[in-house]
Amino acid sequence: MMRVDVLTLFPAAFAGPLDVSIVKRAREDGLLEIRVHDIREHATDRHRSVDDYPFGGGQGMVMRVDVLDAALQHVQAQEEQRGYVIFLSPQGERLTDALVRELAIHPRLVLVCGRYEGVDERFVEHCVDREISIGDYILTGGELPAMVLIDAVARHIPGALGDEVSPEEESFVDGLLEHPQYTRPAEYRGWTVPDVLLSGHHANIEKWKKEARLQRTRERRPDLLPPGD
Numbered sequence: 728m729m730r731v732d733v734l735t736l737f738p739a740a741f742a743g744p745l746d747v748s749i750v751k752r753a754r755e756d757g758l759l760e761i762r763v764h765d766i767r768e769h770a771t772d773r774h775r776s777v778d779d780y781p782f783g784g785g786q787g788m789v790m791r792v793d794v795l796d797a798a799l800q801h802v803q804a805q806e807e808q809r810g811y812v813i814f815l816s817p818q819g820e821r822l823t824d825a826l827v828r829e830l831a832i833h834p835r836l837v838l839v840c841g842r843y844e845g846v847d848e849r850f851v852e853h854c855v856d857r858e859i860s861i862g863d864y865i866l867t868g869g870e871l872p873a874m875v876l877i878d879a880v881a882r883h884i885p886g887a888l889g890d891e892v893s894p895e896e897e898s899f900v901d902g903l904l905e906h907p908q909y910t911r912p913a914e915y916r917g918w919t920v921p922d923v924l925l926s927g928h929h930a931n932i933e934k935w936k937k938e939a940r941l942q943r944t945r946e947r948r949p950d951l952l953p954p955g956d
């Protein structure tokens with residue numbers, strides 16, 4: 728069982744994407760527990776402010792370390808097991824398949840979603856275990872990255888995918904992209920399926936799949952290939 732706590736200024740953003748299909752079933756089957764917490768509940772001044780102007784000037788607002796830390800301590804105290812604290816930000820380490828598999832081992836994660844220009848660096852320095860980015864572009868908030876991370880990690884919780892799919896047989900496991908997929912109808916508008924896939928010849932099919940994965944990776948993502956490949 729994995730527990731994921733999310734700290735956000737927009738709890739409503741999490742209604743929907745985590746309530747369907749595989750993630751929904753993992754929650755219903757007790758494999759995954761997701762709790763969403765409103766950071767603003769931990770604001771202390773009468774304006775309930777969670778952000779302020781950046782020291783040293785500059786555009787936009789910065790989320791306050793005292794409010795974030797109060798919210799984090801409150802959530803951590805809800806369980807004996809301490810949660811591994813992840814802050815989603817463009818300054819973080821890139822989220823990869825390998826990192827997803829590493830995070831899936833933790834019994835508890837706490838995801839912190841930034842807004843505005845970001846958060847006070849002292850929070851990252853003293854309260855965050857890992858800063859993670861989902862890609863080199865700027866979003867309006869860390870909520871979507873948090874959902875991406877939850878969705879990716881949930882697939883690796885034992886039993887979450889059911890027995891029809893194993894995370895061991897998919898893209899990136901061995902660093903290669905997936906081979907092209909086909910299903911019925913075998914012929915459509917004159918568009919056909921590679922004969923080998925209809926041959927039933929298992930060895931030839933596996934050979935075709937391996938070559939297709941290599942060729943596709945060479946063409947589209949040579950950066951994924953080991954040097955010299």
Ligand code: 4FV
Binds near residue numbers: 841864872
């Ligand atoms: C982001 C990313 C991201 C930056 C400013 C939220 C935004 C705003 N998070 N991967 N790319 N975050 O763009 O994780 O606070």
